[in-house]
Amino acid sequence: MVLRRGEVWDADFDQHLDNRRNGVRQAVVVQTDLLNDKEAYPGTILAPLRGSGSVKIPSHPLVLPTGKNGLDKESYAKCEQIQAFPKSNLIRRRGDLSSEDLSRLIPGSRVRLALTKNKRHFVGPVRSNTKTHIPSTSPSLRNRHFTSNAV
Numbered sequence: 001m002v003l004r005r006g007e008v009w010d011a012d013f014d015q016h017l018d019n020r021r022n023g024v025r026q027a028v029v030v031q032t033d034l035l036n037d038k039e040a041y042p043g044t045i046l047a048p049l050r051g052s053g054s055v056k057i058p059s060h061p062l063v064l065p066t067g068k069n070g071l072d073k074e075s076y077a078k079c080e081q082i083q084a085f086p087k088s089n090l091i092r093r094r095g096d097l098s099s100e101d102l103s104r105l106i107p108g109s110r111v112r113l114a115l116t117k118n119k120r121h122f123v124g125p126v127r128s129n130t131k132t133h134i135p136s137t138s139p140s141l142r143n144r145h146f147t148s149n150a151v
């Protein structure tokens with residue numbers, strides 16, 4: 001199955017142990033087409049869509065229903081819940097997001113992954129000069145430093 005970034009799907013999210021919603025729900029493909037083009041690659045990355053959210057939260061871009069995207073109601077992309085997802089759990093393709101909708105969704109994902117230079121939205125590890133300290137409860141990882149030029 002070949003997917004495209006920006007496609008909207010009904011997806012079976014199975015059972016989760018955290019606060020993510022279970023069952024069949026709508027989601028949008030956010031993984032790069034470089035990997036989506038590989039039929040042998042068994043997974044993709046999705047951002048779940050929900051009817052509740054807030055435009056005040058940078059990781060909740062609003063997506064309005066159109067004939068092209070197949071949504072029945074206004075939805076919020078939950079970019080803080082992006083996740084690797086097996087293609088075998090995709091049920092039905094609904095449509096495609098417009099380039100405008102997709103352009104709002106990608107920055108929401110960047111905020112969540114701390115891939116933005118806006119320090120106000122930075123939610124990543126504690127930083128000091130050129131080294132990044134990754135907080136960890138694991139004794140093998142505690143106090144380990146990684147050099148990073150990102151962000």
